[in-house]
Amino acid sequence: MMKRYKVIVWGLGNVGRAAIRMIQEKESLQLVGAVDVDPKKIGKDAGEIFDFPKTGITVTDNIDEALKLDADVVLDYTPLVRDEKGGFTPSAMDVCKVLKAKKNVVTTLPIYYSQATTPDLYKMINDTAKENGVSYLPTGLLPGAYASYIPTVLAGLMGRVDKITVQSGEDDQHNYSSWVKVFGYGMDPDKFPQDKLKLGIASYYVSGVYEMGARLGFKFDDMKIEHEWYTAPEDLHPIFGTVKKGTLCGHKFTMSGMVNGERKVSLIYVHKICDDVVKTPAIDNKIHIEGMPKSLDISIDGMMPLDESYVTSAAPSVNVIPMVVDGDSGFLQALDLKVVTPLK
Structure with a gap:
């Protein structure tokens, strides 16, 4: 008999919608x-709010009550919450609340590879997860599957890697997220805080x-962090x-x-x-790897279509839920798990 994993979805925006359907x-x-x-959305069926079939699950705004449910994992799609210095501590505290309830967490939050970027948050999450016998895995598209999972796997085709560049982007014209x-x-570009945006986006990706x-x-x-901005031609x-x-x-x-002054990973x-x-700047989903052989170029089309971009x-x-629930406890990374394939 196939094992069924019990899931709580926290955050019913664009990504949560796609997850509910899956x-x-x-x-x-x-x-x-x-x-x-x-x-x-509160008080309504979690499927019906998206015009999907009924799930039999009513949307609540009380995460504390939801964490009392018998569940294996919480899919955390809540918006990133920063502290007064721009750090991710508030969101990390929310993650730890779930871990302390002995629920595994899989999230698209950019609290990702934190041992390099925010080691204090990495330690807090890793310690909390291990103390409660559960796991935390950050993964989505970016950061995540497209950067860095897929490029790193593709680099395995190379005898030597000297440089790798990953390009991507998204068209926000249909995005209603706050x-x-x-x-x-x-x-007005002259009145917009460009440097603040540059630092904020860099910390995310x-x-x-x-x-x-x-x-x-x-x-x-x-x-090295660089930022170029563009204005509407019409x-x-x-x-x-x-x-x-x-x-x-x-x-x-x-x-x-x-x-040594040379770009190695961009x-x-x-x-x-x-x-x-408006075609400029171009949205190119391309991966370019230099080394031996001289270069490897991959394009991925259709990754974020306007109608179903999430x-x-x-x-x-x-798709990673079984590996997280049944795997080791602590702060995990998808590249350390078995290959992620579609669930049945």
Whole structure:
């Protein structure tokens, strides 16, 4: 008889929506709890709020009560909460609350490869997980499957790796999440806090660069962060309102792990709106590896389509549930587990 894993979904936004549907379709998974703070969702069925079939699970806003349920894992899709210095401690404390309830945690939060970026949070989460006999695994699309899981695996085709560059991005024109406001779409670029955004985005994504560097044997002596911004050549019309000509419509962030002044591992990420109208900056999902052989180039098309752009963020976190629940306790990384494949 197939084992069924009992799941609580905490956060019913874009990624949570994709996860609910996946859980409904998997024989090996059972939804037992759903938590969100949106008044429009509380008290309603977790499937019906997305026009999916009924799940029989009513959405609650009380995570403490949900943690009393018999569950194997909490899928944490809550928005990142930062402290006054921009750190991730508030979200890390929420993770530890779940771990103390003896529930495993799989999350898309960027508390990822934290032994390199925030060792104090790594120790707190790792110790809490081990003390309670459960696990914490951060994985999604980015950081996660696309940076750094897939590039690191592809690097295994190389006899020698001298340099790796990962490019990606997303079109936010259909994104109704509150965090999209951080990009200042429609604002005057001269009045927008560009440096604050650069540092905030770097802290979100850069952990993937550190993991790729460590896995490939590079010891960075510097991390170079660059930011370019773009203005709308005409009025644009994303879901959240009109973005006037001349105002902000896109950003390109480049994070590079450096060795002796040379880029060794780079992540280039674009956030923009209306890519169908404005082609610059380009959203390219490409991986370029240099070494022996001379170069390896991979393109991945269709990874974040406008109609279902969050499936590839949810799927890595859902498909890994059995390995997390049945594996070792502590702070885990997907590259240390068995190959992640679709669940039945």
